[in-house]
Amino acid sequence: MVAGKECRLRIGLLSVYFGLFDAAMPPEFRRDRTAFAEAMRGRLGRFGSVVYPGVVDSDDTGREAGRLFAEAAVDVIVFAPTMAAPPSYGWEAIRDLPNVPLVAVGAQELDEVPDDYATEEATRRSLPVGLVMFTNVLVREGRPFTTLISSVGSDDLDASLAETLRAVDAAAMVRNTRMLAIGAPISGYLDVEVSQGELQKVGVEVIDIDADGIGRAFEAVNGTAVDRLVADLREGFDATAVDDATLERSARLAIAMDRLCVQHGANAGAVNCHGDVLRWNDRVGITACLGVALCTRDGTPFACTGDIPTGIALAIGKRLAGSALYCELYQMDFPGDWILLANGGEGDLSIRAPSATVRLLPEDHYMGNHGPGTAVAFELPRGPATLISLTPVNHTGGWVLVGAEGRILDSKHHGMEGPNAMFRFDSGNVAGAYALWCEAGATHHAGVLPGHHGDVLRRTAEALGIEYAAV
Numbered sequence: 001m002v003a004g005k006e007c008r009l010r011i012g013l014l015s016v017y018f019g020l021f022d023a024a025m026p027p028e029f030r031r032d033r034t035a036f037a038e039a040m041r042g043r044l045g046r047f048g049s050v051v052y053p054g055v056v057d058s059d060d061t062g063r064e065a066g067r068l069f070a071e072a073a074v075d076v077i078v079f080a081p082t083m084a085a086p087p088s089y090g091w092e093a094i095r096d097l098p099n100v101p102l103v104a105v106g107a108q109e110l111d112e113v114p115d116d117y118a119t120e121e122a123t124r125r126s127l128p129v130g131l132v133m134f135t136n137v138l139v140r141e142g143r144p145f146t147t148l149i150s151s152v153g154s155d156d157l158d159a160s161l162a163e164t165l166r167a168v169d170a171a172a173m174v175r176n177t178r179m180l181a182i183g184a185p186i187s188g189y190l191d192v193e194v195s196q197g198e199l200q201k202v203g204v205e206v207i208d209i210d211a212d213g214i215g216r217a218f219e220a221v222n223g224t225a226v227d228r229l230v231a232d233l234r235e236g237f238d239a240t241a242v243d244d245a246t247l248e249r250s251a252r253l254a255i256a257m258d259r260l261c262v263q264h265g266a267n268a269g270a271v272n273c274h275g276d277v278l279r280w281n282d283r284v285g286i287t288a289c290l291g292v293a294l295c296t297r298d299g300t301p302f303a304c305t306g307d308i309p310t311g312i313a314l315a316i317g318k319r320l321a322g323s324a325l326y327c328e329l330y331q332m333d334f335p336g337d338w339i340l341l342a343n344g345g346e347g348d349l350s351i352r353a354p355s356a357t358v359r360l361l362p363e364d365h366y367m368g369n370h371g372p373g374t375a376v377a378f379e380l381p382r383g384p385a386t387l388i389s390l391t392p393v394n395h396t397g398g399w400v401l402v403g404a405e406g407r408i409l410d411s412k413h414h415g416m417e418g419p420n421a422m423f424r425f426d427s428g429n430v431a432g433a434y435a436l437w438c439e440a441g442a443t444h445h446a447g448v449l450p451g452h453h454g455d456v457l458r459r460t461a462e463a464l465g466i467e468y469a470a471v
């Protein structure tokens with residue numbers, strides 16, 4: 001999310017003022033401090049719709065601000081004090097909104113302290129005092145928050161706001177995520193399992209689709225819709241390796257998955273092809289690789305093997321970077337100092353290299369009751385990239401988001417019959433970096449994002465109240 005693009009965020013602006021000093025200050029003092037808050041309102045308006053209750057100057061007006069924030073269902077509250085004020089004013093506004101992320105902004109009006117600085121000017125510019133008064137209470141009460149310090153005239157403030165609010169936008173998306181789970185994880189895959197209680201901690205709701213549910217959705221797709229999608233696929237991609245029956249069946253499943261997402265309002269998902277729901281379901285009988293690829297391309301990312309945590313990670317990555325490719329870290333090349341990223345034929349088509357041809361292939365490595373599904377294969381662009389993984393952590397009751405910045409060196413292992421890339425970690429040699437990746441708690445599935453996103457991922461984790469581990 002950047003300035004000038006479509007706004008999704010609902011931002012609550014909390015600006016406090018203390019009337020104790022009115023008698024000692026010039027008559028225009030309150031008007032001047034109110035204008036400061038109004039200017040911050042305008043600045044935040046570049047990033048979303050702003051809910052601004054006016055300056056909060058008492059516990060009562062704080063409670064009223066909280067009511068307005070709750071009524072508007074704000075995604076984030078930005079605390080931007082105009083001066084020093086009792087922290088109870090701000091606390092009353094947020095105390096009943098424990099799950100709304102907080103950003104404390106110290107937007108100082110002066111870049112430097114002049115030699116003739118005096119008491120009256122110190123009162124007018126007492127914003128840093130008001131900021132730390134409030135953040136102390138947040139720490140006392142265990143409320144996570146992010147702090148931005150800059151000057152009003154600095155371009156750094158807008159850049160920091162943009163990055164922080166991008167992160168908050170991703171966190172708000174997670175807390176409103178509805179995931180489609182088409183099949184449970186493979187038995188024994190402990191590293192991708194997740195409990196209902198763990199999902200509730202990050203605000204994710206899962207809708208389970210069983211064998212009958214996907215079977216009915218599959219059979220409800222009419223032939224006209226299938227023919228239209230098959231024609232589009234043969235026109236847009238290299239589908240010479242796939243026969244008509246295989247492509248038609250895969251297209252039908254892809255349409256069924258998309259319709260289920262729409263029906264349930266899902267914005268992410270996970271499938272497990274290796275069971276009675278898909279491959280060995282007589283009504284479907286194939287893998288869902290093509291459906292995963294098309295849904296992810298169109299904005300509803302899917303993980304495979306029933307891996308719900310990785311599905312959430314992909315949703316975060318898609319929101320932040322625009323593309324997120326499901327993958328596994330297959331093999332290290334020690335002389336070349338890189339690791340091979342690939343998957344079994346799923347892929348976010350939006351991440352492919354600009355010149356790459358998308359090949360559609362029969363997924364004959366994982367045959368179902370009705371033969372192969374359709375896999376996708378393409379090359380990834382060279383350049384900066386970020387690996388991400390997400391997992392609950394049982395012993396702490398929390399979650400950890402793992403991120404590793406690096407570069408894609410090449411994408412040439414066509415024998416993998418799926419998207420693949422040679423990834424080099426920025427943090428050190430491949431053996432040491434992969435050891436840290438394991439120690440951080442990454443699952444055996446990951447997402448790869450175009451570009452470097454470590455800082456915004458860390459802020460996203462802060463907004464979710466979870467740990468971030470940089471590799």
